[in-house]
Amino acid sequence: xxxxxxxxxxxxxxxxxQAYQDNFTDLHPPLNDHEALVxxxxxxxxxxxxxxxxxxxxxxxxxxIRQIATGTPEAAATTILTQNIxxxxxxxxxxxxxxxxxxxxxxxxxxxxxxxxxxxxxxxDKVMESHPFTRATPTGKTVxxxxxxxxxxxxxxRLAMHGHDVVLYDARAKAGxxxxxxxxxxxxxxxFAAREVDWLLSIGGIEVKLGQALGNGxxxxxxxxxxxxxxxxxxxxxxxxxxxxGEDKDGVLDAVDFISDLRQADTLSxxxxxxxxxxxxxxxxxxxxxxxxxxxxAEDVALVxxxxxxxxxxxxxxxxxxASKGVRIITHASPKAIHGNGAVVEIEFAYTQDxxxxxxxxxxxxxxxxxxxxxxxxxxxxxxxxxxxxxxKIAVNDTGRTSHxxxxxxxxCASGGDDxxxxxxxEGRDAAEDIHATLMGG
Amino acid sequence: xxxxxSKFLGIESPNPFWLASAPPTDKExxxxxxxxxxxxxxxWKTLGEAGPPIVNVSxxxxxxxxxxxxxxxxxxNIELITDRPLEVNLEEITRVKRDYPDRAVIVxxxxxxxEEPWKKILREVELTGADGVELNFGCPxxxxxxxxxxxxxxxxxxxxxxxxxxxKHSHLPCIVKLTxxxxxxxLPAQAAKRGGADAVSLINTIxxxxxxxxxxxxxxxxxxxxxxxxxxxxxxxxxxxLNMVSKIATDPETQGLPISGIGGVTTWxxxxxxxxxxxxxxxxxxxxxxxxxKVVQEMIxxxxxxxxxxxxxxxxxxxxxAAPKATEWQHLNLDFVTKAVINQDDCIKCGRCYAACEDxxxxxxxxxxxxxxxxxxxECVACNLCVNVCPVEGCITMRTLDPGEVDERTGMVxxxxxxxxxxxxNNPSADPNMCITRGQ
Numbered sequence: 001x002x003x004x005x006x007x008x009x010x011x012x013x014x015x016x017x018q019a020y021q022d023n024f025t026d027l028h029p030p031l032n033d034h035e036a037l038v039x040x041x042x043x044x045x046x047x048x049x050x051x052x053x054x055x056x057x058x059x060x061x062x063x064x065i066r067q068i069a070t071g072t073p074e075a076a077a078t079t080i081l082t083q084n085i086x087x088x089x090x091x092x093x094x095x096x097x098x099x100x101x102x103x104x105x106x107x108x109x110x111x112x113x114x115x116x117x118x119x120x121x122x123x124x125d126k127v128m129e130s131h132p133f134t135r136a137t138p139t140g141k142t143v144x145x146x147x148x149x150x151x152x153x154x155x156x157x158r159l160a161m162h163g164h165d166v167v168l169y170d171a172r173a174k175a176g177x178x179x180x181x182x183x184x185x186x187x188x189x190x191x192f193a194a195r196e197v198d199w200l201l202s203i204g205g206i207e208v209k210l211g212q213a214l215g216n217g218x219x220x221x222x223x224x225x226x227x228x229x230x231x232x233x234x235x236x237x238x239x240x241x242x243x244x245x246g247e248d249k250d251g252v253l254d255a256v257d258f259i260s261d262l263r264q265a266d267t268l269s270x271x272x273x274x275x276x277x278x279x280x281x282x283x284x285x286x287x288x289x290x291x292x293x294x295x296x297x298a299e300d301v302a303l304v305x306x307x308x309x310x311x312x313x314x315x316x317x318x319x320x321x322x323a324s325k326g327v328r329i330i331t332h333a334s335p336k337a338i339h340g341n342g343a344v345v346e347i348e349f350a351y352t353q354d355x356x357x358x359x360x361x362x363x364x365x366x367x368x369x370x371x372x373x374x375x376x377x378x379x380x381x382x383x384x385x386x387x388x389x390x391x392x393k394i395a396v397n398d399t400g401r402t403s404h405x406x407x408x409x410x411x412x413c414a415s416g417g418d419d420x421x422x423x424x425x426x427e428g429r430d431a432a433e434d435i436h437a438t439l440m441g442g
Numbered sequence: 443x444x445x446x447x448s449k450f451l452g453i454e455s456p457n458p459f460w461l462a463s464a465p466p467t468d469k470e471x472x473x474x475x476x477x478x479x480x481x482x483x484x485x486w487k488t489l490g491e492a493g494p495p496i497v498n499v500s501x502x503x504x505x506x507x508x509x510x511x512x513x514x515x516x517x518x519n520i521e522l523i524t525d526r527p528l529e530v531n532l533e534e535i536t537r538v539k540r541d542y543p544d545r546a547v548i549v550x551x552x553x554x555x556x557e558e559p560w561k562k563i564l565r566e567v568e569l570t571g572a573d574g575v576e577l578n579f580g581c582p583x584x585x586x587x588x589x590x591x592x593x594x595x596x597x598x599x600x601x602x603x604x605x606x607x608x609x610k611h612s613h614l615p616c617i618v619k620l621t622x623x624x625x626x627x628x629l630p631a632q633a634a635k636r637g638g639a640d641a642v643s644l645i646n647t648i649x650x651x652x653x654x655x656x657x658x659x660x661x662x663x664x665x666x667x668x669x670x671x672x673x674x675x676x677x678x679x680x681x682x683x684l685n686m687v688s689k690i691a692t693d694p695e696t697q698g699l700p701i702s703g704i705g706g707v708t709t710w711x712x713x714x715x716x717x718x719x720x721x722x723x724x725x726x727x728x729x730x731x732x733x734x735x736k737v738v739q740e741m742i743x744x745x746x747x748x749x750x751x752x753x754x755x756x757x758x759x760x761x762x763x764a765a766p767k768a769t770e771w772q773h774l775n776l777d778f779v780t781k782a783v784i785n786q787d788d789c790i791k792c793g794r795c796y797a798a799c800e801d802x803x804x805x806x807x808x809x810x811x812x813x814x815x816x817x818x819x820x821e822c823v824a825c826n827l828c829v830n831v832c833p834v835e836g837c838i839t840m841r842t843l844d845p846g847e848v849d850e851r852t853g854m855v856x857x858x859x860x861x862x863x864x865x866x867x868n869n870p871s872a873d874p875n876m877c878i879t880r881g882q
Contacts, residue, residue: 041510044833047793050813109790109834 005299009343009371010251010272014297020268023295027186027321028092028118036122040069042106043114050103051116056417057084057426061100061116068123076123078132085157085429086150088128088196089179090422091121092187095284097317099422128195131202136163138205141439144169144227146214149177150421151233151411153200154428155435159231160205162436167227168206171213177235178412179421181260184288186295220385224406229435232394232402232409233428236379236419242280246338246347247375255279255289255376262292274372277301278347280335281376282312287319289374290327301327302368306334306352307359336365344373381413390415400431408435444749445756446742448482450722451615451640451700453573455482455546458757459713459741462704462725463487463550463576463619466735468524470534473547477538479735480742483546485617485643485725488523488578489531491553491563496525502663505652505672514732516678518652520663520670522584523552528566535570547571548617552578552590555600557607564612574615577608577639579630580646582623582673592646595621598633605637617702620644620686622679627686628693635699642690643702643725645683647673676728680706684719688768691720708737710744717757718764775860779849780824780840782806782817788837789815795828795838803827820850 003011015023031039043065051061059080067076080087096102096117104113141164145156148170156166174180179193201208212218214234223230239254241247251274265271277298279290282305290303303322305312308331312319323329333349340346346369350361381393388395388403393415400408410427417423448458460483461467461476468487476484490496498521507516524531539547549572553559567575579595586593594600601618608616618634620627622645631642649671651661661669683705690696703721707713708729716724729737754760784795784807791813799807806821807828817828829838843849845858863869 038511044792044794046791047797048809048813049793050791105790105792 003297005297006275008275010274012272013269014273015269017269019297024185024189024268026189027184028121030125031115031118031122036068036073036119039115039119040065043069044105046105050105051100051114054099054103055083056099056420056423057087057090057429059083059087059120064123065114065116065119068119073123073126074132076119077127080120080124081127081132083429084422084425085154085200086179086196086421086425087120088124089150089188089193090425091117091124092192093179093183094420094422095315095318098315128199131199133157133161133203135161135203135205138165139163139440141165141228142167142226143229143231143435143439144223145231145233146218146223147171147177147233147235147411147413148175148197148208148210149233149235149411150179150424151235151414151428151431152177152231153179153197153233154425155231155233155408155410155432156206156428157200157203158429158432159435160203162432162440164205164228164436164439166206168208169212169218170208170210171216173210175208175210177233181263182256182285183263183421184259184292185263186292214385215383220387220407224404228406228439230407231400231428231431231435232407232413233411233424234382234409235412237382238380239375240378240380242335242338242375242377244335244337246340246344249338249340250343251340251371252338252344252373252375255281255285255374256379258289258374259285259292262296268296271296273298274370275299276369277372277374278368278370279303279374279376281305281378282307282314283376283378284314284318286374286376287314287322287327289376291322291325293372293374294325294327298372300369302330303327304330304333304335304349304368306332307354308332333366334359334361338373339367344370346370347373379412396427396431398430399434400427401434444746444754446482446746446749448723448757450546450702451574451617453483453546453548453615454544455723456480456544457482457738457742457745458717458723459483459738460485460546460548460702460723460725461730462727463548463578464727464731465519465521466727466730468526470538473534473538474541476730476735476738477542477545480738481545481735482723483548483573485548485550485576486531486535486572488550488552488581489528489563489567490523491559492528495527496522498522498525499665501665505662506676507652507678514728515676516650516652516674517676517728517731518647518650518663518672518674520583520665520672523550523578523581528563532566532570535567535572539571539573546573548574548576550576550578550619552581552585555589555594555604557611560604560607561611564608564614568612568614572614574617574640575608575612576617576619576643577604578619578646579604580619580621580644582621582647582649583671592621592623592649595619595630595646596624598629601630601633602637605634605639609638615640617641617643619646619704621646622682622686622705623649627689628696631690631693631696631699635696639699641700641702641722642696643704644686644690645679645705647675648679648682650674675706676732677706677708677712680708680712684715687716687721688719688765691762691765692768708732710741710748713741714745714748714760715764717761719768720762720765722761723757772863775862776866777854777857777859777861779843779847779854779856781819781822781843782824782826782828782838783841784815784817784828784838785836786814788834790834790837791815792833794831794833798827798831822851 045062064076064079100116101113107113145152145168176193273296277293294301336348351364394409396414400410408431411424412419446457463485467484503521505518509515581591585591618639653662701721703716704725713724
């Protein structure tokens, strides 16, 4: 008999084939030409626009929307991509509700912002068949970029555009970083991340070498000697542990691995998912994992966070999205122990409350039945390779310079900024500009 | 509820909203639908003389310009007068007027500038039972090339001559429809009056090219790769029409001559504005062509509500009420001072007022680091640009300085009396006895 959401334990194929297609389609379907014009007409072309300030890559949003409104979405795309070469992905994954759209004057006035993210997607989609930038005359300088995620791709493109020869390394078998492996499927459908990488690389001057990472075929000091400059966009490779009993039981996994497996799966119906899934954490990764577990057919999915909703890193929109898909959000609960004989059966939580000394357990506990537990309580930098740290990340200045001359870093691995795709793109771009200025300045 | 009943040249209609002579009034079918929808009257689409029917283009007849959300702001057309046989139109007019005796049915006419064709067609129109005629001296395209339409309207002597023939050969009330494609609208209006016209209607359409096809490199609407100028109408022409109506309403020679106001009337408010400047009623076309005949229901309810609010019991109570206040620049009070005020509760912080003032005006708006926008009274010349570019209606208003207050920009104390350019010390031709210095 076929599996259903109620099939106990881990099981694949809980849903009818069509349901997978429906569940994992575009979260926001692309705007058609008419919808884009209607949406663009709502923009007031603000002076010194708040949306522009709120964008980590400082895209000239009023200008690109006006370019859409006047029938030149290709020019709009150039405006976007000049600031943010991964504008296509950012249009899909940016938490616009806490960035540009949150400060849109029409959000403030009417509670209905101009749909900037969707307009950005409309414009950038128009140029994915061609590449609007060309390389400058080759400089003869070489730069190693380690990590082909948003920061590395952004840096590599900007460096290649300035005429430098870039070698882009990545540990995985595919470039793209979190765009390819770490984002909910319904935000990037039809292999967009891979298509965008191919499009980005089409500027030329970037050699991609996969399956190589620092400590696995690459040594930072050797790279620093061999290349005129090095940019590290290596992300966060460690995953925080719960630090409670039973964490090693079967069925306990890292949410990032679940998301990655899901993104890379050819056939979603072959992916096993629990009947009762508990996701621990309060960020975007937690929401992405919880929602997708539900969409894969889990009967019951709970997202448990140790503090209140207002402290969750996932935006209100993301929280509401989770709730609308049937995810139960439980707050003020901290994991105490995972129970089960070999495989997880249930998970025990302590209630918490905010007190003067910080978060404290109330003494009361409860248990949730679970056959799958996903940990999404943050990631950590792996090996710092001898670079100076700030907090738990590689210390960098405004333009990404590390403590080691000739080595820059950006994205999630580096200090400063939120761990967002768009922030990583900005940091990669700015570091590339600084590398360029440094190399050309002699 | 206010009575919208209208009597224009003695022609009764249940409301002052007539459909202008145009495509919506070309056929019995349309006119019946219009009357069922509530229109007070129609001016039947212009009839020409008997004979081979008019030939229209069979490609696009209209071009348009748009505002946000593709709202049609201006429409232009290259359609000619009715292309249906004269006798068919006359039969239909007769039937419609018989079935709708309470509605106004005016027949628009355009025949060559010879007395005999006018005499002949007037006789035929009289047999229909129509309430009056409107002389189409306005259409700027096609027929003008054949010596009719605006070709007549641009020559006051012709207007007077043809109007004279019409009055001589018919007892029907005669409305002369004026073209705006002239330098001074008062001259054709005066000519119409001299010719014996009972009223003028204006404006007819404005000569225009709405857009250029940048692929074909030809004006739109494009007919087999070529374009021609058309007649422009719709909301965009309202300001031009209002000014022309006011000029005729206030010109000593034409003052009191009834006016039927035409040009971009889209809402009850537009109609009220035309009437306030002196139009006895209004004629509508583009609004109906954009939204269908049902729009008249909003015009009826809106005008009625506004009249109730103002205490007007009939349209005659306010027709022309604003006309005397349309004056010449030289009579404006130069000691009248206002200052822009931004309501911070309504402000959505878009900064458009700031950009407009800082870049293109008087640098009179301040922007703080946290996007609070405020007016610098010592720089504000009260130009009103900020009011006009603000997307929130009523957010920025103009405050009038009271007598005794000081204009921080000029240091002038606001006087109790008025002073126009005619009394201003900077005017070399001003009467020195009337000049009073204000300490400026």
